[in-house]
Amino acid sequence: MQPSARRCGVWPATCSLVLLIFGSLLLPSSLVNAESIWGESGIHDQLLRHNLPRQALSVVEEHPRLFASGAQWDGLEAQISNNKYLQKWNKTIFDQANDFYAESVIPYPDDCDVSVGCTLEVARYVQLRVKHWAYAYILTNDTKWVDRTWEELQHAAGNGTEYFGVPGDNWNSRHFLDTAEFTAAFAYAYDWLYDAWTPSQRDAIMWSIIELGLQKGIDCFANQGTGWWTVVRGNWNCVSNAGLMLGALAIYNEDPTGTAAQILPDTIANSQEYCAHAISSDGTWLETPDYWYFGIQSFAQIAAALISATGSDQQTLSANPAVNLTGLFRIYSQGMVDKFNYGDCGPDKITATANPLMFYGKHLGKPRWTQFQREQDDAADPLSMFWYDTTTPSGQWSDGLELDHYFSYVNTSWASMRSSWTDDNGLYVAMKASTLMGHQTHGDLDAGDFVLDAMGERWAGDLCQNDYNGPGYFESENQDSRRWLYYRCGTEGQNTLLYNGTNQLVNGIPVTTFNSTDSVESSSTQNSSTAFYIADLTSFYEATSIKRGIRLLDGRKRVLIQDEIVNGGASSQWRVHTNATVVLSDDSKQATLTLNDKTVVAQITSPGDLVFTTLQAVRLPSDPPLPVNGTDLPNTGVTVLAIDVAQGDQTVSVVFTPQWPNYTATNTTKQVPLSAWNLTSHDILNTHNATNTHNGTDTTTTNGTDTQNGTSTHNGTDGKVGNSATRWESHMGLYVLSVFIALGVYL
Numbered sequence: 001m002q003p004s005a006r007r008c009g010v011w012p013a014t015c016s017l018v019l020l021i022f023g024s025l026l027l028p029s030s031l032v033n034a035e036s037i038w039g040e041s042g043i044h045d046q047l048l049r050h051n052l053p054r055q056a057l058s059v060v061e062e063h064p065r066l067f068a069s070g071a072q073w074d075g076l077e078a079q080i081s082n083n084k085y086l087q088k089w090n091k092t093i094f095d096q097a098n099d100f101y102a103e104s105v106i107p108y109p110d111d112c113d114v115s116v117g118c119t120l121e122v123a124r125y126v127q128l129r130v131k132h133w134a135y136a137y138i139l140t141n142d143t144k145w146v147d148r149t150w151e152e153l154q155h156a157a158g159n160g161t162e163y164f165g166v167p168g169d170n171w172n173s174r175h176f177l178d179t180a181e182f183t184a185a186f187a188y189a190y191d192w193l194y195d196a197w198t199p200s201q202r203d204a205i206m207w208s209i210i211e212l213g214l215q216k217g218i219d220c221f222a223n224q225g226t227g228w229w230t231v232v233r234g235n236w237n238c239v240s241n242a243g244l245m246l247g248a249l250a251i252y253n254e255d256p257t258g259t260a261a262q263i264l265p266d267t268i269a270n271s272q273e274y275c276a277h278a279i280s281s282d283g284t285w286l287e288t289p290d291y292w293y294f295g296i297q298s299f300a301q302i303a304a305a306l307i308s309a310t311g312s313d314q315q316t317l318s319a320n321p322a323v324n325l326t327g328l329f330r331i332y333s334q335g336m337v338d339k340f341n342y343g344d345c346g347p348d349k350i351t352a353t354a355n356p357l358m359f360y361g362k363h364l365g366k367p368r369w370t371q372f373q374r375e376q377d378d379a380a381d382p383l384s385m386f387w388y389d390t391t392t393p394s395g396q397w398s399d400g401l402e403l404d405h406y407f408s409y410v411n412t413s414w415a416s417m418r419s420s421w422t423d424d425n426g427l428y429v430a431m432k433a434s435t436l437m438g439h440q441t442h443g444d445l446d447a448g449d450f451v452l453d454a455m456g457e458r459w460a461g462d463l464c465q466n467d468y469n470g471p472g473y474f475e476s477e478n479q480d481s482r483r484w485l486y487y488r489c490g491t492e493g494q495n496t497l498l499y500n501g502t503n504q505l506v507n508g509i510p511v512t513t514f515n516s517t518d519s520v521e522s523s524s525t526q527n528s529s530t531a532f533y534i535a536d537l538t539s540f541y542e543a544t545s546i547k548r549g550i551r552l553l554d555g556r557k558r559v560l561i562q563d564e565i566v567n568g569g570a571s572s573q574w575r576v577h578t579n580a581t582v583v584l585s586d587d588s589k590q591a592t593l594t595l596n597d598k599t600v601v602a603q604i605t606s607p608g609d610l611v612f613t614t615l616q617a618v619r620l621p622s623d624p625p626l627p628v629n630g631t632d633l634p635n636t637g638v639t640v641l642a643i644d645v646a647q648g649d650q651t652v653s654v655v656f657t658p659q660w661p662n663y664t665a666t667n668t669t670k671q672v673p674l675s676a677w678n679l680t681s682h683d684i685l686n687t688h689n690a691t692n693t694h695n696g697t698d699t700t701t702t703n704g705t706d707t708q709n710g711t712s713t714h715n716g717t718d719g720k721v722g723n724s725a726t727r728w729e730s731h732m733g734l735y736v737l738s739v740f741i742a743l744g745v746y747l
Contacts, residue, residue: 057264057310059252063194064138065309066187066250067301068386073138076385083390085374090139092380097132101148105155108164114172116469119165123181124350126156130185131351134192135382146196149189156182157208173216176229177236180243181351183213184301187246206254209247214259217244221266230270234287234440235295238275241267242298242305249309268314271302276319283325284412287442288343289333293352296326300356303363304387317363327357327369332405332416335428336453338461340416342432344442345464353378359387371397398422398521403556404531406514411435413512415533419556421521427658428453429559431550433510433535437477444489445504447540448496448548452559454658455598460495460576463488463617463635471627479506482627487619487635495577497548497563499541500570501622508540517679519556527555528683534674543568549674553655553682554666560682563652564674565645574643574652576602577617582639588612591641599659602641605669606653615640 062070080086106125112118130149137145154160158170165172171182190197190205197205217240220227229236245267248260255261278286278295285292303313317323333340354373361370370392373379398421406415413434420426431450436443442465452460466473466489472482473489484503487493491503516531532551538544544567551560565572580593580600588611591602604610617635619626626632645652651673657665672681 057261057314059249059309060311061253064192066191066246066305067308067383069308072386077139079390080385083388085379085388086385086390089380089384089388093132093135093382093385096380097136097145100129100132101144105152105160107162113469114166114174114178117172117175117178119172119178120175120181121347121350122156123171123178123185126152127181127185127188128351130189131192131382134188135385137193137196143196146193149193150197150201153186153189153205153208156185157204157212169212169216171212171216173219176216176220176227176240179213179216180240183209183217183243183247186213187243187250191250202254206251209251210255210257210259213247214244214263217263217267218259221263221270231274232440233274233278234442235278235291235298236440237270238278238295238298238302241271241275242301245271245302246305249305252309267302268306268316271299271316272319275299275302276316276323279320279322279326280407280409280412281322282407282409282412283322283327283329284407284409284414285326285329286412286438287440288345289329289339289341290343290345290349291440291442292326292329292333293349293354294346296330296354296356297352299323300359300387301383304359304383307363313363323360324364324366327360327366327372328405329407330354330357331369331372331401332407333430335430335451335458336418336424336426336456337428337458338453340414340430340432340451341462341464342446342449342451343439343444343462343465346442347468349378353381353384355379355381355384355387358384358389361392362387362389367392368397368401371395396422400520402516403519403521404516406516406533408512408514409434410509410512411438413510413535415512415514415531415550417516417531417533417550417552417556419525419552425456426454427552427556427559429550429552431533431535431548433512433533433537433548435509436504436506436540439477441474441477441481441483443477444494445484445491445506446494446496447504447508447510447537448535449494450550450561451495452600452656454600454656455660457580457595457598459578459580459593459595459600459656459658461579462495463493463577463638465489466633467631470630472630477506479503482630485624485626486630487617487632490623492575492620492623493577493617495575497537497541497546497565498573498575499543499546499568500572501620502542504537504540505542508537510539511536515677515679525555528680529555530679530682532677534677543570547674549677551677551682553669557658557660557663558665559656560669561654561656562674563650565648565650565652568645568647568650571647572645572650574645574654576641577635577638578641579637580639582614582641584612584614593641601657601659603655603657604643604653605655606651606671610643610645610652613642613644615642 064070064073080090106122109118109122129152133145133149155164158164158167164170172178186205186209190202190209194202220230224231229240244263248264248267252260252264276299280286285295303316306312306314306316354376357369357373360366370389374388401421404417407413411434414430414432416430418426418428429450429452431448433447436445436447449462450460451458451462466486470486475481475483484490492498513534517529519529530552532549534547534549537546537548543565547564549562553560563574578593580595583592589604591612593600593602604612617638617640619632643652653671655669666684668684670682670684
């Protein structure tokens with residue numbers, strides 16, 4: 001989601017579009033009757049004169065051409081009969097198609113505020129329906145699917161008996177995601193059902209794509225002030241470009257105006273520059289794990305549609321080498337219960353799945369990704385029927401895969417650690433310590449935030465987003481942004497340290513260290529198997545030094561959280577959000593968390609004078625007021641387990657011990673400074689310092705080791721993180737400039 005002030009759909013005052021605009025003004029605003037509008041009357045002569053020159057890009061003539069050729073469709077039934085996964089997915093697709101068929105057309109939302117994308121969900125449901133119905137028709141040749149698709153399209157183009165948006169802008173270009181998703185829906189219908197349509201139906205769908213979709217996209221590319229999404233790295237760029245590209249490819253050879261030929265090169269180039277680079281250099285999506293779905297689905301559609309329609313991905317897959325790593329982001333962000341769902345979780349995904357892992361698995365040579373995704377609940381989709389490589393080995397996807405992974409890029413730094421890939425009742429912990437800017441206002445002030453899963457439950461969790469329509473919610477990522485006034489976005493709403501009762505500083509830059517025994521899944525886990533992640537968070541606080549470490553203990557059965565505060569000039573509060581029922585011991589040094597008849601014990605092991613308290617997950621009395629008319633969503637059933645920490649030097653250590661069956665925890669947990677942590681530092685029986693197995697040294701990332709600059713902000717300007725490489729470039733630029741000035745004076 002983006003600020004409502006940035007809207008699209010304004011006609012740019014350029015001479016090249018004057019005739020097109022004039023012609024459009026003569027047209028009815030909606031598709032009342034295809035034959036009367038686009039038949040013998042010649043009304044579209046104005047548009048035909050526009051006739052922009054076609055680009056050199058060659059698009060195949062035959063339909064269907066989006067994602068699969070006619071030959072691939074012809075061979076699909078044979079593939080289904082020989083593959084258990086395709087058989088299962090095919091049944092699910094038909095079941096969903098039948099369910100959709102029994103429902104009425106999707107109505108336009110009541111009290112719709114177009115500035116906040118009130119038709120986005122509608123657009124995605126229309127696309128989902130059309131895709132399933134078109135699939136069902138091609139495999140059965142039953143025209144009921146065509147008729148039902150036409151009914152839905154007529155309604156979504158504003159030609160039904162009920163209101164559907166502003167005539168001429170029915171797809172809400174003010175919130176361009178809506179436009180893109182509608183355009184994609186109509187592209188599926190036009191291309192996959194091309195031979196089933198009458199000529200007038202085909203023309204009606206084509207003109208909808210041109211007038212309500214592609215022309216609005218041309219406006220955006222011509223004016224970056226209104227088309228702000230064209231210069232940002234994130235899901236908005238990917239989804240918008242994908243919708244426009246699908247629309248352009250679908251009608252490319254039939255479009256009499258040349259609009260498709262004009263916009264297609266723009267979408268390709270823009271996707272290469274921005275969408276592809278929403279994947280950071282370590283594979284992490286720059287926004288959040290949930291927004292990875294929206295962005296990566298569209299990025300895969302871009303490459304896949306280009307391959308099927310032009311014979312090449314047009315270098316979209318090679319635009320960013322990190323695409324070869326992004327499958328790991330999806331795999332390692334999945335816990336035993338849920339994703340590491342930091343930041344905004346976003347709206348319902350509807351059309352977005354993780355099935356791009358199968359597309360990338362096939363085209364990038366990543367069979368593990370395919371093996372992973374084919375077992376997931378969201379695997380059944382018409383695109384999966386072509387993206388899945390039926391030659392993928394039958395082995396377990398996690399065989400030989402390390403249990404832990406460190407994502408080291410400073411803008412997205414985090415670590416994932418677990419006890420097992422196959423035991424859903426095992427232990428999972430992940431911690432995030434990245435910069436707080438450059439996440440397209442979908443992030444929180446959450447350096448040091450962590451989640452904890454064990455025994456099939458989430459014991460420490462994130463709250464996801466607040467109300468997207470709240471005043472100032474997407475205002476900016478600046479320190480004074482109203483976004484940070486909401487409980488779920490500010491530091492108090494995260495599982496981290498709250499220092500002096502205030503939010504973390506948005507310009508902080510972490511220094512992180514990670515190490516692991518590089519363990520893989522086995523029948524038994526050695527007590528020496530461990531991993532840890534340390535983050536120097538000092539720059540996020542107005543303090544001398546604040547560091548946080550997290551590590552696995554006792555053969556990955558327990559978790560230690562350790563915070564070190566040096567010369568703290570103010571008090572702190574250690575905070576964890578949990579859905580569990582919390583009971584404190586008599587001395588309040590132990591908290592027993594109970595959830596669905598399972599138990600985790602949290603124990604303060606240092607220092608001796610600290611105690612637990614429990615709080616409601618609500619804003620503190622000392623917080624500044626919410627934005628005018630803004631509200632915090634209720635955090636029903638959530639308890640904050642807290643520790644109040646006095647100012648001064650403090651080392652706060654808390655051990656979480658799940659009460660595993662037939663497990664007795666070690667009574668003693670060694671107190672080791674973060675600076676002395678290594679792979680054997682917490683062994684109870686072996687206290688000598690052993691050589692690390694992770695290349696002999698810890699992996700440390702500072703702000704000076706990453707070479708990728710920060711991502712663009714909403715207004716189209718680059719929000720670059722001030723790392724040492726950037727500072728060096730700045731000084732070097734001044735030096736070179738001074739040399740040229742000196743030479744000019746000399747000459």
